[in-house]
Amino acid sequence: MQQHNAIKEKYPDAVLLFRVGDFYETFNEDAVIAAQVLGIVLTKRANGSSNGDLAGFPHHALDTYLHKLVKAGYRVAVCDQLEDPKTAKGIVKRGVTELVTPGVAVNDKILENSSNNFLAAVHFGGDVTGVSFLDISTGEFFVAEGSIEYVDKLLQSFRPAEVLFARQQQKNFKATFGTRFYTYTLEEWIFTTTYAEEILLKQFQTHSLKGFGVESMPAAIVAAGATLHYLKDTEHPNLQHITRMQRINQEDFLWMDRFTVRNLELLNSSVENGHTLLKTLDNTVTPMGARLLKRWLVFPLRHKDRINERLDTVEYLIKETDLANGLRQHLQQTGDLERLVSKIPLKKINPREVMQLARALQQVEAVKAVLGSNTNDYLQRLNEKLDVCAPIMNRILNEMMETPPVLVNKGGVIKDGVNAELDELRGIATKGKDYLLQIQQKESEATGIPSLKIAFNNVFGYYLEVTNTHKNKVPATWIRKQTLANAERYITPELKEYEEKIVGAEDKILALETRLFDELLAALQPFIEPIQQDAHIFARLDCLLCFAHNAVQYKYRRPEINDGFDLRITEGRHPVIERGLPPGESYVSNDITLDKEAQQIIILTGPNMSGKSALLRQTALITLMAHMGSFVPATRAEIGLTDKIFTRVGASDNLSGGESTFMVEMNETASIINSITPRSLVILDEIGRGTSTYDGISIAWSIVEYLHDMSGHQPKTLFATHYHELNELENKHARVKNFHITNMESGNKIIFLRKLAPGGSRHSFGIHVAKMAGMPPELINRANEVLAQLEEKHIDGALQQQVKNLSTPTQKLQLNIFDAHSDTFQGIREKLERVDINRLTPVEALLKLSEIKEMIG
CATH class of the missing domain: 3.40.50.300 (P-loop containing nucleotide triphosphate hydrolases)
Structure with a gap:
């Protein structure tokens, strides 16, 4: 509990999931929250805490329960055991390996395939407000600055899961943007130009920010810096997939304020489960295509050439039916390439996902072949930018099993023939098991026990099991280890010798496969950026194919x-x-x-x-x-x-x-x-x-x-x-x-x-x-x-x-003060004095006003 309390002090505003053996436990106030949100049992235990509240769940159910806590709006600190309990002396060393918040999530159960999960930061820079949007699950990073109205529109369009801003701006933020967003405040010193530039240059490993076109956007730079600071502050140091910032230029897109986005029901319907324009148009076949279509919807183009470039491509795809159908089939088999590649630096990718990555690159190769003969300029340019990343694709396909397990520690990840030591260890394990069968057969014949069998458990390894009917036939050299109701279990020196060989080989196999898989992940690192580029191109192709499909299916015409x-x-x-x-x-x-x-x-x-x-x-x-x-x-x-x-x-x-x-x-x-x-x-x-x-x-x-x-x-x-x-x-x-x-x-x-x-x-x-x-x-x-x-x-x-x-508008005239003494004014005054205002209807009032107008000509 001392260890828990020390870690909790560092993360006071987060629910701390504390790994203890096979469980994640929560204590005190965290336990009360976990019990309410997750529907798990709240118990009390004499654990040295102030009130003894305790609630926990099995470690393998982390994804499910983490999803529920984050969706409920809680920040969650995941505290893991940092060393093997078998070899640790004293209390196992523990530490927070990840702080998950609504805007910083990479878990598939938390994320929606068709929507980005943006973390936003807002910097109030006087006349100009800066804003940034970063999706850690895809590596997309956008920055912009402008008026409060412009930033409000961007927030409405991007719909971030979490918004950061300086602590002293709480009243200002609420007055400006209301309470529509989940927010978190940071210290004021984080929102400074010097610190922001330093952290951005370090991230992109450049000498300046000119290459991103943001050097004249100080407020946007500050917002972007705050975003990266927050990621590192939440235990996300591996961000190699965030390779660039994209500037949002207001003049590039058709402007719609947040009221228009709402009134036209582009993203949300005013009725429950109602249809929206996004649902109506979305016939994309990849998750990254669905996410890009949403962005195209709220950021329509304003330049004629770029619009016509898309329209020309859609028209071409409508005419070239075979080409369009072939492309859609290949895209369908790609999966979420954008999020898959982003898992590599985050160290969240599993063996099965690595194999899916290789299969996605095979689809890139197929798409390049399909597009090779097309005559559309835009499609040709996209095709030239596609990179099959053949070296890493071939390495994955050559080294990994075709259907690897989800967890590397389950074994069976690396193919035979890749590593000589691994092949040798597998031979020992396999032959050892074959030899165990020989021992069983030999002992059965020697003792005359037909039902003799060899089995294994974690308590005393491999053993011989004899039913009570034949226990009088057991040789004196066998060592009895356990007595059951209907049988007894024994071990022999020969059995123990082969057990050591087999178990030792299996442990070494798992360690070696883990090392080889880690080497494969390291080899993937240089290919992150080109694979991201492939994913972005596939997303564009998907959206254009979606437009072509809609046009044919629903009789749309080219504008x-x-x-x-x-x-x-x-x-x-x-x-x-x-x-x-x-x-x-x-x-x-x-x-x-x-x-x-x-x-x-x-x-x-x-x-x-x-x-x-x-x-x-x-x-x-x-x-x-x-x-x-x-x-x-x-x-x-x-x-x-x-x-x-x-x-x-x-x-x-x-x-x-x-x-x-x-x-x-x-x-x-x-x-x-x-x-x-x-x-x-x-x-x-x-x-x-x-x-x-x-x-x-x-x-x-x-x-x-x-x-x-x-x-x-x-x-x-x-x-x-x-x-x-x-x-x-x-x-x-x-x-x-x-x-x-x-x-x-x-x-x-x-x-x-x-x-x-x-x-x-x-x-x-x-x-x-x-x-x-x-x-x-x-x-x-x-x-x-x-x-x-x-x-x-x-x-x-x-x-x-x-x-x-009613006449048309005229210039305002100022009455001369001496007009107040004229006969006309006196007549108006008398007429008004005779009016009973409490009983006057609106129409009668208009008629009286008309009479007065006639009196003054």
């Missing part, structure tokens, strides 16, 4: 990417909704045109549930897919290069932040208004519905006018609304056009046709939708009565008339 500003989609479909339709039902496609000259803003009205939101989202998703380099669900799509996609769709209260639905809505909308450019695509759905009708109309109206009149910008905008009053904007502004989603009334029912048509809609059919949702009949009847009374009083008509009378 035309141009330098213009227009967006023209013919017969566009929503890729996610389309795939979720029942068999035999087809998606109703629609055309959309947005341009800067005639149709910059579309005001979209229509009944509830008619498909307005689907149309908005599909326009954004088609634009996004095109910039990924994917074919799109449309018969034709002409898409001007887009630099940003913004969406404002739905909102919920941020109660923990003290913000109402309307405040959240306004925050998101303000973020859009302040960030748009001429190449932005803006999707707005039901702006202003979080407040009163008149406030909502006023805000929505002014947003449309602002987007229309922005000098030099005029972003392409789709604006869905229930405020039919906004249809008046078409008459007041040249580039605003009204459209609606069509429907057909049949008796008391409404049929949604889901087709876009010019002109505004006058009805929302909210009561019809309420009826369809299963509202009680008496409630529906009462709603119809109230609607009829309101329509009879022409409230809607009065409001509409006020809207028509």
